[in-house]
Structure formats: C-alpha cells, structure tokens
Amino acid sequence: MNIAPARGSRMVLAAIPFFLIVVIYIMGSAERRAANPEDKLLPPISEMAGTTKRLATEPDRRSGDYVLWTDTAASLQRLLLGLGISTLIGLGFGLAVGLLPIAGASFGTIVAVISMIPPMAVLPILFIVFGLGELSKVMLIIIGVAPCLIRDMSIEVQNLPREQMIKAQTLGASTWQVAIRVVLPQIMPRLIKSVRLMLGPAFLFLISAEAIAADVGLGYRIFLVRRYLSMDVILPYVAWITLLAFILDLLLGLFARKTFPWAYVEEPR
C-alpha cells in the first residue's frame, strides 16, 4: 500500500497487462489456425491490420466511402451532439432545481422518476416518434444521460455551503448573479467529472441505436459484419471505439485541470 511506483516504472507496470493480453491472443490465434486454417474466431493480428488498412485507406467498392472514417464521423457526430445537449440540459436544469426552491419543488421528483426509466425500453418509442434518422439516436443518448446529469448537478448545488449564498447576497448579488458567479463555476468541475462517467453509457446507447437502425456508424458496422463472423473487422472496431472513448475521457480531464485549477489544488498529479 505504501510502495508507490515512480513515473517511469508506472508506465511499464501499466503496459504489462496489455502486453499479456496481446501475447495470449497471438498464442490462441496461432493455435486455432493450426487446428483449422479456416478459423474466423481469432484472426491473426496481421489479418486484422490488413482489414483495418483497407477500411481506412481504400474507398468502399459500392459506396466509394472510406468506411472507417465515415463510420467514425457519423458516430462521433451523434455522440457529441447527444452528450453536448445533455450537458447543457443537465447544467441548466440542475442549477435551477438545486438553487431555486420553487424549481426544486416542481421538477425534482419528475426528474428522479424520469432518470429511472430504462432508456433502451423507450427506444422503440423514439424510433416511432422521431423516425429512423439521426434525431432518434441523439434523443436516446439525451434521455439516457441528461436526467442523471440533472440529478447530479442539483445535488452538487445543494452541497455548496449555504453560507456562500448568504455571503454573496450580502455583497449585493441577485439570484441570477449568484447562479452565474458563485454556483456555476463551482459545479463545473463536477459537471465534467459526471460527463466523463457518462461516456460509457452514452456509447452504449449510441451503439445500441446504431445496431438496430442505421446505415452508417461504428455500431452499425459491427452488427452488419457480425453475420459473416468477420472478427477481423469487429475486433479492430471495438479497439477503435475503446480508444475514442479513452481519448475523449482524457481530453475532458485535461480540460478540467486547465480551466479550474482551484478545484485541483490539493490533488497532486
């Protein structure tokens, strides 16, 4: 518990599990190929690299698209739209519900109830109401993510010491001024933390919606090639989605540290 690795050895230690997974995969793949040259379950890494290169650099024979990039662009657009709108809703409503007793009394319970609805259960409704286009996919992410953010933000607002609101008022602040100068900046670090935690669910909703009804997107592609057992496409796509999620998480973390240094003073990096 008390032995902390230095920076260099920390990176080595972090790399070991990844390395082990790769080694085990290569051994397993080679073994299955030796037993059955037609095996599709664990394609060799060389084959996956070839497929990935083709998807990324050669236009598709039918559509003429660079499949990997069009899929990525479509999925990221849906994800970022959904997450962005959810963030704005979460911040606005969370602030109002947390700060204004009237808003809390009128919306607090309904938000708590809505956040209990399993988003996947309303997906058919979304498809019926908003059609099979982009809107229903973005809506699914919003319905899945926004209520949690609203609750989280309103709790964060209520956790701010009451003394601060009083103090601000004795400095002449109106409710609006308290909201934008006292409350908003103080809940931003938590907002970014919550959005980071919601990245996983957001991807889940995105890929589910794409699997069911889409004609482009990362989730669409995985479920399309599943019929042909194309593990050489699925595995790299999964790795790519993971990498995208990881990068988004990292960027949000860096942004928070840069923008709100006061919130990280006691937290040595």
Place this chain on the structure above:
Amino acid sequence: MSALSFRNVWVEYGSQIVLERINIEIASGSFLSVVGPSGAGKSTFLRLILGQERPSQGAVLLDGKPFPAEPGPDRGIVFQRYSVFPHLSVLGNVLVSYEFEQRPFTARLFGAARRRAIEKSEALIEGVGLAEHRDKYPSALSGGMQQRLAIAQALARRPRVLLLDEPFGALDPGTRAQMHGLIKPLWRDLKMTIVMVTHDIREAFALATRLIALDRPRRDPQAPERYGAKITYDLDLTRDGAVPVLGFLKTGMG
C-alpha cells in the same frame, strides 16, 4: 446611521421556542458582543439582523424602519467557515462585490471600470495585510488569512452593520490576537455597527463596547423547548474602569 432595535422579538421553530421577548436598542456605531452557551440562539439573533430569518412575533428595525427580509449589501457578514469563495483568487473574492454592484446582468467588469474596482479591492486587501497573496486561491491560505480575506470582502460594499458569527473561533490564540488588532481600528475608522458572536469572553471584553449574554433563565426538564433564551446580562463596557463580571476583568480598552 445604523441603529438596530429589537422590539419584543420571539423566534419559534414549530413548538421549540428559541428566543423569547428580546428587547434591545443597539446604538449606531456600537460594537456589541453576544455570548452564551451553544444552542442558545446566538446565530439566530444574527440571522434576524441579516434578514435571513423573520421573527415569529415582534419586529427588528434598522434606524427605526423595517428592512427587507433578505440579506443585502447594507449588512455584511463573516462566518466562522465557508465565508470566502474557493473558486476566486484573493483579489477576485473582493472584486466580485463590485462586479455584482455595477453589472447586474454579466456580473463582470472590464476595462477602466475593472481597473478602478481593482484599485479599491487592492486597498482593502492591503488593509488586512494580504497584499502579497493577491493572486492565491483561498485553499492556499491559512485559516487566519482566509478570515482576513472574508473581512476585506465583507467591507467592500461599505455595510452599515457588520455581523461576525464566531469569526475567530477556529483560529489559534496568536492569530486571534492579530485579528483583534485588525478589526478594532477598522470598526473605529469605518464607523460601522458591529455585532459579534463569540465563545471567548475575553475576546468580547477586549473588543466590544457592549456585551449581552443570551441564555435560558428558566428550564423545564420535561420540555426543554418550552422556554426560549433571553438577554440575561447586558453590560456597558464603555464606562471608565473595569467592570467585573463572571470573574473576568475588562481589558485592552484603547
């Protein structure tokens, strides 16, 4: 002018009577200390002046007139903790009150108006001895420095009444003595009325011109909530010579 009057004030929470029959005239420019056991209602007494709380009966008047029942810039406050904004620097904590004052919608100042406000803020920060910590965040300040900042901030809007709720209660004795050396001249120069709640009776004697004790004179062991606290001592500390009370002597009157 900033005289405060309590006219037959009662505060009840449900069946619990916290304060009963409080009658006091606090002269403009006085420094009133409030002492009493925990839970006696000292903070409630301050909240009445602050406008955060309404009396169940009676009235609290500022210069003979009722005042808005919400906190406003004519009454400043320093709490024992959480008084400063952790997300603003020392300068930002003081500056923000001018930004509240001058920009109702954006609450942000730019250009020449900002420079003027910074000048005023810096004078206040200098006055409490924090000039070299201007750009630090509160988390980088010691407890005493945070309370200095809270005082500078509370003075920014020139309140007529300054309320202090155990402001130095969390500080070590040395720092507390420094804070006493800070607050007394400020009070004298700015001619405010100060009401300070404290646990430390020496502090009360060292600073105040008048001292009241809040306590429950009667107790019903079966129903402790039946009787509220009243003013049980009311001492004028401006008269010449030491006034012996509770075994302590009045000291440090300058």
